[in-house]
Amino acid sequence: MALPQPVPSGNFADTWQFLEEGLNRILAAVQGGVSYGGFMELYTVVYNHLTQTHQSGFQTNAFATSAPDITRGSHHRCGSELYAALRNYLRNRLRMLREAAAPLTGPALLAFYSKEWQQYERAATFIDHIFRYMNRYWIRRQREERRTEVYDIYTLCLVLWYRDFFLPLEDRVVTTALDQIVEKRRGKTIDSEYIRDLASSLVYINVGDGSRHDRMNAQVYKEAFNSKFIQTTRSFYTQESDQYRTQHSIVDYLKQAEMWIQEEEQWCERFLPKITLEPLQETCNVVLIESPLPAVCQEFSPLLKRDATDDLARIYRLLSRLHDGLKPLLKAFMEHVKDAGLAAVDALARQITDNVDSRRYTHTLLTVHTKFNEMVKTTFNSDPVFVVELDKACNEFINRNAICKPGGTVRTPELLARYTDALLRRGNKGSEAGSLEEDLQHLMTVFKYIDDKDVFQKFYTKMLAKRLVYGLSLSEDAELNMMSKLKVACGHEYTSKIHRMFLDISLSRTFNDQFKDHMSSSAVPAPQFEYKFLVLGTSSWPLQGSSSPLRVPDVVAPLYREFQAFYVIKHSGRKLQWLFQHSIAEIRARINPARKVTYILQASTYQMAILMLYNQADAYSFEELVQHTGMNEDTLTNHLSIFLRFQLLRQTKGDKVGTPNSRYELNTGFAPKKHRINLNIPVKSEQKQETEATNRIIAKDREYVIKAALVRIMKARKQMDHGQLINEVITLLQSRFRPQIPDIKKVIDELLDQDFIERTEGQKNIYNYIA
Amino acid sequence: TASSAMVGHSKRNVKNKRTKGAPSDSQENPKLVKLFAKYKATGEDRIDHIGIEALCTDLGIEPGSDEFFVLSWKLQAATMGYYSRQEFIEGLSRLQCGDIPTLRQCLPQWAAERNVDSVHKSFYTWMFGFTKTPTQRSLDVNVAFEILPLVIHDSPHVAPFIQFLQDKTQIQALNKDQWTSFYEFCKSIPEDCAGYDELAAWPTLLDDYVRWRRDQLPSPS
Numbered sequence: 008m009a010l011p012q013p014v015p016s017g018n019f020a021d022t023w024q025f026l027e028e029g030l031n032r033i034l035a036a037v038q039g040g041v042s043y044g045g046f047m048e049l050y051t052v053v054y055n056h057l058t059q060t061h062q063s064g065f066q067t068n069a070f071a072t073s074a075p076d077i078t079r080g081s082h083h084r085c086g087s088e089l090y091a092a093l094r095n096y097l098r099n100r101l102r103m104l105r106e107a108a109a110p111l112t113g114p115a116l117l118a119f120y121s122k123e124w125q126q127y128e129r130a131a132t133f134i135d136h137i138f139r140y141m142n143r144y145w146i147r148r149q150r151e152e153r154r155t156e157v158y159d160i161y162t163l164c165l166v167l168w169y170r171d172f173f174l175p176l177e178d179r180v181v182t183t184a185l186d187q188i189v190e191k192r193r194g195k196t197i198d199s200e201y202i203r204d205l206a207s208s209l210v211y212i213n214v215g216d217g218s219r220h221d222r223m224n225a226q227v228y229k230e231a232f233n234s235k236f237i238q239t240t241r242s243f244y245t246q247e248s249d250q251y252r253t254q255h256s257i258v259d260y261l262k263q264a265e266m267w268i269q270e271e272e273q274w275c276e277r278f279l280p281k282i283t284l285e286p287l288q289e290t291c292n293v294v295l296i297e298s299p300l301p302a303v304c305q306e307f308s309p310l311l312k313r314d315a316t317d318d319l320a321r322i323y324r325l326l327s328r329l330h331d332g333l334k335p336l337l338k339a340f341m342e343h344v345k346d347a348g349l350a351a352v353d354a355l356a357r358q359i360t361d362n363v364d365s366r367r368y369t370h371t372l373l374t375v376h377t378k379f380n381e382m383v384k385t386t387f388n389s390d391p392v393f394v395v396e397l398d399k400a401c402n403e404f405i406n407r408n409a410i411c412k413p414g415g416t417v418r419t420p421e422l423l424a425r426y427t428d429a430l431l432r433r434g435n436k437g438s439e440a441g442s443l444e445e446d447l448q449h450l451m452t453v454f455k456y457i458d459d460k461d462v463f464q465k466f467y468t469k470m471l472a473k474r475l476v477y478g479l480s481l482s483e484d485a486e487l488n489m490m491s492k493l494k495v496a497c498g499h500e501y502t503s504k505i506h507r508m509f510l511d512i513s514l515s516r517t518f519n520d521q522f523k524d525h526m527s528s529s530a531v532p533a534p535q536f537e538y539k540f541l542v543l544g545t546s547s548w549p550l551q552g553s554s555s556p557l558r559v560p561d562v563v564a565p566l567y568r569e570f571q572a573f574y575v576i577k578h579s580g581r582k583l584q585w586l587f588q589h590s591i592a593e594i595r596a597r598i599n600p601a602r603k604v605t606y607i608l609q610a611s612t613y614q615m616a617i618l619m620l621y622n623q624a625d626a627y628s629f630e631e632l633v634q635h636t637g638m639n640e641d642t643l644t645n646h647l648s649i650f651l652r653f654q655l656l657r658q659t660k661g662d663k664v665g666t667p668n669s670r671y672e673l674n675t676g677f678a679p680k681k682h683r684i685n686l687n688i689p690v691k692s693e694q695k696q697e698t699e700a701t702n703r704i705i706a707k708d709r710e711y712v713i714k715a716a717l718v719r720i721m722k723a724r725k726q727m728d729h730g731q732l733i734n735e736v737i738t739l740l741q742s743r744f745r746p747q748i749p750d751i752k753k754v755i756d757e758l759l760d761q762d763f764i765e766r767t768e769g770q771k772n773i774y775n776y777i778a
Numbered sequence: 779t780a781s782s783a784m785v786g787h788s789k790r791n792v793k794n795k796r797t798k799g800a801p802s803d804s805q806e807n808p809k810l811v812k813l814f815a816k817y818k819a820t821g822e823d824r825i826d827h828i829g830i831e832a833l834c835t836d837l838g839i840e841p842g843s844d845e846f847f848v849l850s851w852k853l854q855a856a857t858m859g860y861y862s863r864q865e866f867i868e869g870l871s872r873l874q875c876g877d878i879p880t881l882r883q884c885l886p887q888w889a890a891e892r893n894v895d896s897v898h899k900s901f902y903t904w905m906f907g908f909t910k911t912p913t914q915r916s917l918d919v920n921v922a923f924e925i926l927p928l929v930i931h932d933s934p935h936v937a938p939f940i941q942f943l944q945d946k947t948q949i950q951a952l953n954k955d956q957w958t959s960f961y962e963f964c965k966s967i968p969e970d971c972a973g974y975d976e977l978a979a980w981p982t983l984l985d986d987y988v989r990w991r992r993d994q995l996p997s998p999s
Contacts, residue, residue: 729978749982755979756955771959
């Protein structure tokens, strides 16, 4: 392909004249200013000019791919000649622009800058293309030789814009732009696009020495615009916020501040380079949030008290913008939740006079938790730091409150266990949450917070034992469900005893079947009543042994003996210990032969032994009763008291029950309204004793557990610092209870005394394990 | 030399008390054997309290006095009231004391040596084993009340500690840890118990003592 030769080569003046015309057209209007053909002509002229000295005449192949082998001297002269001419030309143009801008002010100045910049920048790209050949060889060589004042053509255009146009105008342009921004903040509509163009032009013209790196760091923009922008923003909002706060409440101020911040961010994202956003946010945070921070924090507690969730959420949003900004809120939140919990329990404590209703107590705790859990979720965005505080607060008021005082006898774990018992008992009438499952889940929510999980465990197993022994369970499914919940919360070990209790029940079921088979083939006559035996492992069941010996009543004696014999055959080496106080009999009784009423009496085997005697005679002396039943006097007295209370028996001699020669007669006038009567009721004082006994057992158990933990840790570590050891013990036992340091120290004393561990010579706080 | 071999031997015996009764090596100093025979109980191969009283009289000291404890400590005697043959003969041989006058001369020097801080601790620790009833692990408090003022002279805690044990606790005996910790306690805790940390590695008995003591002392404010 042959291009027409545009200009004669060799003559620089001609060459330049030709180029200048082209440049004029380009700078006047990039689009449509020069056609593709025109562009090719300009390119070729540059090319020819730079290659002419070496090759006289025109070269058809304009797109040489390898560098022409040219004599340096002459080539250099051509290059610098052309470069200088272009530079001069551009400076000239920019001077004219400057003059045109001189009379302009305000938005018009910005509009002019914006329009001219866009035009110029596009032209610069185009010019750069025309001089590409020069970029590739002459300029590259200059830069390789570290002539840093020589730039590639595009950069040259930008450098000149910066030096010959922007710098002389800098003050005016930037000030105008910042003024406009202030106007905008005051609510006036402005042409933000002009500011955007100005800002982006400053990012472009950041050329430094022309290397790539300099172009990236936007130094010119930062110095000429960004820092001033941030500074005016700071002073603007400092003034505005101070003023606003003198006239409005903090709550209103926060609304305003949030709006300001939003507007600033949005505008910045739309119109300013990315690098501005961070310092802008920082400035807004400092001026709008941090400086009134004490006042804001002071407002937090009152807002909590008023449940002003919108305002609270706003404070949360604003303060979470600061580093560690939420910190001052956390303590206030914790205290508030704790106080709310304590107040709720106080209110409950005022209403109750006698026993604490475990259901109401649990629900009181739960209501407080639910409320603030919801608040953390919706108002504080489930922020983990708030979750931690919520947990801290719940832990406080759940374990220590007006009803459950430290050192007191009533304890949350016990009450919670009682509530669980109520839920899992047969006859649990409906639930507050709608389903048992939900009730149990709620229960577990509270359970999670109790420190003394071992106390819960003790009471829970005690009550479970009663449910299972007396057949009071709502259902086995419900029981197993609860057990698995506890297992999930506290681990396998925690429920191992519970698990074995259920196992005993199911083993007993099988064993009863075996025994019934055996009975059908045995010589012992089949009893005329239903019966069932439970064989329970001593180690897993928290049941106390019998309080008294007993001559087993004749009616059940053969069965009793037969079962004992059968069991020993099946399980040699085991010993059966009968728990008469936990054995129940249903006795059909017609107290007054004249009346046709039959009562069903539920009685323990002890009670049955007494009552059966009254089939033979209507009255017995205390001594006769002792002799016939084989019971000890205390136990007998206790049961007689119960019968007297129910008016089933009548004391006819002696002033106090259980005194020598006192006499007890069947009360034929016995006529209660209910036909089914449970006589096997615990005596009030017994219940209290039982709680105390349980607490004693717990204290003893804890000692063992602490000791085991200490030994385990020392065995593994061999050597351990006192403080670390205590921490490890606490961590290890946390899931069961919170061991007190003096208690741990007591056990350490013991271990030292028993030579399990010793102190390191000269370092009394380091213990060594003695194998 | 013969004497250095004996030093090594006795050290091992101090550490390992189980070999205490074993017959000693053949190279016993005849002079010391004679001296031992002078005080030894009839029918026993050891010096009992009667012999000790005689020895003390010869030395011009009281049994149960500080000098007596210093002597017993230097002999590394295991139990108060007795010196075994080995303790006596090997001990004196090690100490290079062949007769009563030399022994008498040495006593003040040993007492001074014992008073050096670093040595005193080992004397104090030894006292626990020496004064306790051999069949028991712990030291009867009544004995402790007697000897504490003897072994710790310069602490303001000794008298109140004894008072505390007598009046405020049902403690019958001090165990080894309580005994040794009390020494540390006296060395590091000032009279008003300032800076005492109940959470630190002190035995709980000392925690209780400090609590009681702090209540007793007028508060600084």
